[in-house]
Every structure is written in C-alpha cells, then in structure tokens.
Amino acid sequence: MTDETSIGVLICSWAGGKDGAFDLQALKDHAARSPLVTFVAIVDRICSSSGQSEAVELLKRHKVDRFVVAACSPGSKEPLYRRISSLAGLHPLGFESANLREQCAYVHDSPHAAEKAKVLIDMAIAKADLWVPPPYEDELPVTRRAAIIGDGLAAGIAAYELAMQGIDVDLIMRSEGFEWPADYLFENRVAQHRAEQTMMALAIHPRVNLVQAAEVVGFDGVPGSFGLMVERYGDILPIKCGAVVLAPHLEVKFKVLRGTQVGALLSSDLQDGKRVVILPGATGSGVGCNCVSARAVRFAQTVKERSRDSQVMLMGREMRALGSCESIYEEAQRQGIIFTRIEQVPVLEGESPCTLKVMDASLGELAVKADTVVMETSDAPQLPSLSRLFGVPMDQKGDFLTLETRLRSTETMQRGVFACRVRMGNMMAEDLMLEAKSAASFAAELLTKGTMEVGGAVAEVEPEKCSACLACVRICPYGAPVIGEAGKAQIVMQKCQGCGICVGLCPSKAIAMYGSSDAQLRAQASVALQGVR
Amino acid sequence: MIIGEQKPFKELCALLDGHKEILVAGCRSCVAICLAGGEKEVGVVAESLRLYSDLNGKEWRVDEVTVERQCEKEFVLDLIERTKGKDAVLSLACGVGAQSVQSLYPGIRVLPGLNTSNMGAPEEQGVFVEKCGGCGDCVLHLTGGICPIVRCAKSLLNGPCGGSQNGKCEISPDVPCAWDQIYHSLERLGRLDLLEELIPPKNWLPSRSGGPRKIVRPEAVLTPVEKELRGAKE
Amino acid sequence: MRIIGYICDHAAYSAADLAGQSGLRYSSDVVLIRLPCAGRLDIIQVLKAFRDGADAVFVAGCLEKNCHHVYGNIEARKRMEQAKGILDAIGLNGKRLEMFNLASNQDFKFKEIVDMMVKRVEELGRNPLAVRA
C-alpha cells in the first residue's frame, strides 16, 4: 500500500442477485479485514438514484481517494460508476469494479459463490491500490468545422447534411465544378431530381465553403483539431477542422469496345449501331464476379428509351439487383431488354458490326451479332491518394477499410476521420448517398457534441527506457505512437484508443498503461492465486 | 545494428547448471530492437528460469537487469551492486556486451544467452536480414549500394555466377541474387558504366583474417595528456 | 484447482456477461481478469501466473478479423503460441495455456471454454508447484 491511498468499498445490496447467492454481511466483514481498505458499506441498490446519492455521500464522508464497487457488470454500469466518482469529487476513473453478479452469483452455486466473491473483491482492492490517476479530459473541445474531400455526389451530400445541421463545412474539390448527379445512375428518378436540387442548394448554402480546383497536400494535427494543407493555384491554404469526411468520386463509365460513342448511344436519333451489347467490367467494377449490375440495367434502359427500336442485350453471370432494385430488373425485362447468362468473358470478332462468341449457361455456345459493345467500368481515382494521406488503409478491392467491427461502418481507424466506401450494396447513386449520410451522421455526432473524451486507459512511454525500436509505431492500429523530437517514442493521447497492444509488445518495457498496468494485472493474478502454491 | 537470437531454453538451462545466484542481463540497444535481449526478453527468460528451477528443485535465485548498452564500460559499471553475490551472469546482449561484462567483473562467470549472428537491418517487424559483412574494404560505391560480400552467397565481386536464375540465387528461391539487384540499382542510377570497372581481388587483410580488428580515430582518442588531466577513472 | 482466464473487454467480457445473464453455470475455480484487449497481455504475466501455481491459463479474445482493436487478438495468439513453446521447454505442459476466440453473443461457447480448461486440468493433473504446497 502506498501511504496516500485510501480505498472505500461499496457493495451493492443486489450484488448477490435477487436470490442472494452469498451473505453480504460476511463479504463486508471480509473486505473490512483488508489493511488497504478505509471503509466498507453495503449500499441499497447502487444504480437507483437513492443508492447513487448514498454512495456519493459515503465516499465524501470517508474522504477516500478511490473506491471499489462490488455490484453487477461494469459492461453496462461503468458510466454510472464514473458519475458516482465525479459527484464524490474523485477522479472520474478512480474506481475498480468487482463483477459479483455476472461473474459470480449468476454462474456459481451458493457455497462456492461466497468464496469466489471474496476473491473477486480482494482482486479489485489490490488493483485499486495500484491505480494511478490517468491523464483524462472528459470534454476536450473539438473544432466545430468539417472538411469534406471529394468531387462527386457523396461529397456533396455529406457536406449538405452537415451544413443543414448547422455545421460549417469546407468542401474541397479537385474539379472546377461539381460532378452533377446526372452522371450517376439512380434507382429512383424522383431521387435523382431531389439529388440535383440538393447539389444546387449546396452551391449557395451559407455554411458551405467551396474550395474548388484544390488538392489536399498535407494533413496534421490531432483528433479534435486537424489541420489540412490545401494547394490551390500554386498557393497553400491552411484549413482547420474537427472532422474529416473522405468521399472520393466514383467514376462509372461505359467504355465503348466496338461501334458508336456513348454520347451517340444516348441520343434520341440513334441511326446505326442499333444492336447494343453491354458487358460487365472484368476488372475495376469492384464486383466480385461478372455480374450485371443494377447500374448497367439503368444504362440499358436509357438506351432503349431513347431509341425504341434498338435491341439491347445485357450479358453476365449473375443479375445483381439487391432489395428494391429488383423492380428495375423487372421493368427492364418488360421493356424487352434481353439478359444473357454467360459463363465466360465473350470473345469479340470483327469491328462494328462484330460477333460475340459467348458460352450461354443454358444454350451452350452462341454467336451474337452486335453493332455496339460497351463495358461497364468504375474507378475512384482519388481514393488511393486519400488513403495514403489520411492513413486510412485500403482493402484488397481498393475501397476504404473501415471499422466494420463496431457497426459504425464509416468510422475509420483514425479518430475523427470518416470515409465513404464507394462500392456498397447495389453501387447505385442511392447507396453512395446513404454511405455519405452515414459518414456525415457520425461526423455530426462528434461535432454536435463539440467535445471529445481523451485519455483514461491510455498508453504512455517512459522515454528513458525507450530504444526507439519502432515496434509500437509499426504495430499500433491507430497510428498513435510517433518518434518524437527527442528521438524517443511518444503516444499521441488523442489517437490512443487504449488497446495496449504496444504495451505487450514493447521489447524494452518502455510503455506503461493506465488502468491495466503490469503491476495491476500482476496483483490481480497474485490475489486470485493466493494460497494455491 | 547487431542481430542476435536467443539460444534455445534448454541450452540456457544447461549453461546455468551448477550455478545458484544468477543475474540475467539485457541491453537496450541492438538486441532490444531485434527482440532478443531487451527488458521484455530479460523478463521472459528470467521468469522461465525461475519456473524451471522451482519445478526441478534447482534452487536458482534469478535476478534481472537491463542496461542502456552492454558494450559500454560506463553502463556496465552501474551493475556493480547488482552483481554482488552472483556466481553467473546470463548476458542477453551481443557477444560484445557479454565480453565487456566479463572484463569488468572477472570474478563472475558470464554466460552468453544469445547467439550473435550478423550486422543487418529489420526488413519488416520481426524480420532481420544481414546486410553488411564488415569486410573492412567497402565497395558499395561501385555496386549501387548493395553489398556483394554478404548479399551474394559466394561473395563475388565482378558479376553473378551461373546460378543466378530470374533474379534469384541458386541457394534458395527466397534469396535474391545480389548481382541482379546491383544491376537494377545501377540501372536506376544511370550508372551501368560502373559495371565495367573491375574490382580487383579483395584485400582481406582488414577483414577477420588479420586478427581482431581495431579502428582508431586519432581525433577522437583522448591523448595521454588529456587522460592525465581528466584523472584516473578506472 | 485454480484457472486464470484473461479476457478481452469486448467479445469475451460480453460473452461472459451473457453467460451470467443466461444462468449458465461453470466452475468457481476459474477467475477472470479483464484486459482492454487480448493484445495487452504479455508472456511474463502468464509465466508468473504459472509460477504462482495456476493450473491453467486461458486467454479469450474476439474472433480474428473481428477484433475491436483490429488485430490485438492475433498479436495475443502469437504471444501465447510462443509461451506454449516455453512451457513445453520448461516441462510444464504447453496445453495448460490456451488462446480462444469467440463472439459477444456466444455465451454457451464461453462456458464450453471454461469447462474444457477445467477438464484439461483434470487430465493433466494439477500444477506441480501447487500440489507441492
């Protein structure tokens, strides 16, 4: 025991479950025998409001500087314990919990549960004794401004959503103007109209600052207050923001392999090239297999509608039309668009008109005559450079890798940086818009709150022990450790998410962790194993 | 940096047989970086030894320490308290470190915990590759910055042998042919002409064949007068 | 018998909580220690637990590719593989240490893990250091 520490122990009256798996009084007497403990009390239902005030009152009265709460799982009750700690004037993280319900009363039979409860409470006391107050900022101010990077619809929608929530937005585009939604293929035509209106409203929205013909060349700062360097006509423009949304433009193109240009294909007086074949992109479309996408169907429909006597054929292995896109597929069939299921990439012979040698799934080998052959391609050219600059890795198919494990699929490993994945669902404009809204929504959560929680269970380098071996820099999923000016590693607290991977790895044992220090983990195991050897 | 790797645990136990008071000594420099002898490895080895001793009734008392650089006298001298009463030091530093401990504590047996392997660099986290042979007669200026002495299995100085296949060395498909790399490096530099410069038979005298190597930098060495003025340190 | 289970704060802790809420029963010889992520653990802690007489140690993290901290669980597995090798070399069976991956909704699997470790200790016998005492 260090001289200054004084520990209070609060046992919830319901800690033993409703049936009371163990005698709380006996547990109290046991805890009170510990020389580390200043007081022990049984609190009537600590999660009730009267229980909370009683707990606060007890902690204040006994002037302890930390406490152990023996109750139900901290998994759901931790915020409550934090509040009790704060209200008692202690460090908000100045407690340890003993999970006496889920890890004891509910899972062990009575006599065993009573013994186990003592062990759990002793472990928590031992851990609390070694607790070191961590650096912690509950409400670190966040720059209430967002930077959206990208040219297309996704960037526009994300900017609009944030602006409408009263957040100032810098929309940083490479191009001189928008890529208008007309370039996109929508599932629903009303939706297209609305998107066009949104993009027009965006251009004159007072909260939106358009930075056109600009390229982001630098990214620094820490989560909460980022700095962007934007190059524009040879000048460098600094931009400050609290959140970044990466929304690169997804270019969808129908590349002409044979015959008429796409523009002519979409004009109403298509003279030649009336037999049109649309092929799925073998690569670059992002589709795992050679699927006919809903986008290609929409394109086929446009061709068919402009020139009714044309013969439009879509070739592919599967017809990929998720959810409500099914209706587009049906509509296209009604319009007389032909779908051919092919097993392999067709062989093109001759110029326009040409012959496609295909292997039809049911009919076997076929030769299809066509005047025009186009192939669907899609590409997000800005994505790789954004990935490098912002440290948001890419997956194998060239999309952003996000934190899917947390059901917040547009959050990235970089706190405060949100990314729209360009190839989701049907990959129609609507999917892109939903992705953009989701990213905007998470950015808005951070910026509306205006503050972020920093510190707590974070890692910290002891510089005199550090060998600057770079192990932590290389392993951290969040890019938190850097080699500082002194040539030693240091951990950017705003980026640290407290996983402790670097702590377990550091070959020089130079990284310590608040809340789960080596000494604390050791003490817990020692208490658990007391008397075993 | 110097690359080393730990001896198998069984060998460590055999080395320590017959000793009682043991100090496991690590180094925060090269061997920490190559994950062989830093404070964490010292902890792992020391704890493993204690566990082994407890299980086998060896009654070893194992202490542990890690110094900044075991090859430097000043740092090693800091161990004076920690070595008191010890009958063995298990050095997890490179051979240089182990020797400097032995020279400063001549009464204690210093046992090598590592096999010192080579001079190299981390290729990625956890992978260390030999890069320099320490031949004492460097030709990197002629070979596009790639050492033919260690990176060519035969240490050839004037082009590849017949075993170079598709850029790989015949000893293993995982080993790139150094001369293939040299060619491409010079190509990138626009200095393929350097390949025409014949590297004469190498003078191996500065290498190991001339006995232990010693490099003296007169401008850095303290003169006898300076030494006298600083007073005797040892 | 005493078994230490180091469990990550995400899938494993959540599965353990769910096991409690579902009323699954397991041996009270198992004591759980909460880690922020399985990747926090290092070998020294495990070795020290065995030296204190633990009969078995297990580590439970999220499923691979579903780690809350991206790949902390994979780091943990690598370290535990190394530790198993050390235990074998020492003469304390490496099977006394095991790494598991589970999902937060797998309460039954959590119980299975615990039961399996208990059974393993029954098969291997107790830690010789514990018995000697």
Add this chain to the structure above:
Amino acid sequence: MKKVLIIGAGTAGLSAASSLSERGISSVLIERSAILGGMATEFGCKGIRECVRCDACLARDKVNEVKRSELVERIKGANISKLSGKPGDYRITLSGLSLEGGKRQVRAGAIICAFGYEPFDAKLDHRLGYGLVGDVISSIDVERQLKATGRIVVPSTGNNPASVAFIQCVGSRDKRFKQELCSRACCKSAFKTSQFLKKQDPETMITFHYMDWRLNDPRENVRQWASGQNGVELLRSRPAEVFSGEDHRPTIRFAAEGDAQVNEKGYDLIVLSVGIAPSSETSRLAQVLGTEVDRYGFLRTIPGDACVSTRAGIFLAGCCSGPKDLVESAKDGAVAAHKAFQFLEAGL
C-alpha cells in the same frame, strides 16, 4: 420537445438510440418483446476462430452500448396504441402489460420507426415441404440452432449433416406471395452459414439452389469460395418440390440450368433461405402514425431521402421500410437519428 420515441429495439432502433444519445438527445425505446436486440438476438455466430462477417454479434454489442447510455429510457413489453399532437410535439399512448395500469403517455418531438420485419413463413409455399417433410428447416431455424448450441445438426438424428441443400429466395422475388423484392440478406446468410458448415465438418457436401448471387458486400465472391472447396455445388434452379424420399431423407425435385432433365436428389438437411416480409404490425402502425405503406407492404420512404417518411417528424430505420441486412440496418439507424436530430434542431 427534444426527445425521440423509437419503436423497436432491434439493430436499427438501438443504433438510432445510441446515435441520438451521442448527440445528447434523450430517447424512449419501445420494445414489444421482453428483450432488447430484435431478430438478431436469435442469430448465431458463424465464425470459428475467424470471423466471417455474418454480423450476428453486432446486435449484442449495440445492446451493450445502449444499456450504457443514461439518455435512453427502455420500455419493454409495450406497443404504440395512439398518436396525437403535431410534428415537433407528438403525444404517444403506449399500451402493454408491463406498464402501470397497462397504459402510459409519452411526449416526443420526433418518432423513429424501427419495428423490423418478419421472416417469410415457409409454410406458405407448400411445395417446399416446410413442416411437412422431416429435416426441412428454415434459415431462421438454423440461426436459432447455432445461437443456442453453436452447431448445425440434422434435427432427426442430432448428427452433423453429410449433405445440405440450401434453397434460396424462399419468399423473395416471388409474386405468388406478394414478395416481389429481393430480400438482400439471405444470400449473405446462406453463404456465411455454408462457410460455418465447412468449418464444422469439411466433409459436408453443400448444394445451393439459387437464382442469382447477390451478396451485399461486392468484395465477396461465392463462386471463388466454392471453387476452392470440395463438394460445394452451385445449381441455378428453382426447385419444383421437396418431398420425403424412399430413404426418408428430404428430397428435391428440380431442373437445373443447361439441363433439360428433371432430377431428384436427397439430402440430410434442407435449409430454406426465407426472405424478409413486412411486419404484420406495418399496416396498423402506419394507420396509427399516419404514414404511408408502399406497394410491397413496407413503410414508404421519400425517394432520395433515406429514412424520411411521408409524414413530418416521423423517420424510418431498418427493415420496416424494406429489406436490409444487419450492417445496413445499423447504418440506417444512425442516419434516421441524424434526420430526427436535424428535424428537432432546425425544424427540417
């Protein structure tokens, strides 16, 4: 009135609640059943050591997240019976046995509907033998088995199946049952379930009777996976009938693509991948809330304005507005929360 009422504590509703609470907005989460988590609480993890991204566990993670929040009031065993007031200040009457006196009034500025879906009742398609032929089970039954035991077995024997057939699009893309849409989640679920089966026992033979592969995540590829496995067969076919064969095993009668023959083949286990059907509550709730139902029987969203209903101040998340998988539902929940927040803050 800066409070949001959320109907349904499934993935979408929980996600909306947690997103609102991050913004400091309090919400009342109404759940008809006794537990939080919705349908996904019945889904089992399909990974062994490695995650296959079936996302079943994520609903539980969301439950934990919401339980931690002090801004979310959770009311279980209750439903909406009446709505009055106006956008920005709705008054909602809740009824349910768990409530004192069986009733309760709640005021909320906005409402998020997230009451989910119902799995298509496979009994309706008599020819597929659900409930009539032994060892024919639905994908939901498989999920429940997995959740409870961590295994998939043949119900009649309790053993690992040596052969399994998946029949896809049961109650999806099918006008006969007014289920015209693609259900979006069943290709994914069948693919992940088969990955589990192959890990459970690499000898298991798997056959898919499918129409088109439609995985939500375009990065995934069933064909590639199948070609790397032994005994995985992809048959483009819509089976005509499932009956009990002479060996008492469930047997499928089908014609496959490129093959004019009618075939019959028996399996140890047949899994019907059932689609996402509108909740039976949809029309009642639409009436109570004054929102519209679309021609597929789901609540109507404004085109191009995801999560926005036809009535001001009422937002939609998850499968109540159309088929979605778990990740999409969660995304929807966050967007609905965002929209509700905009509405409350700026009156949009």
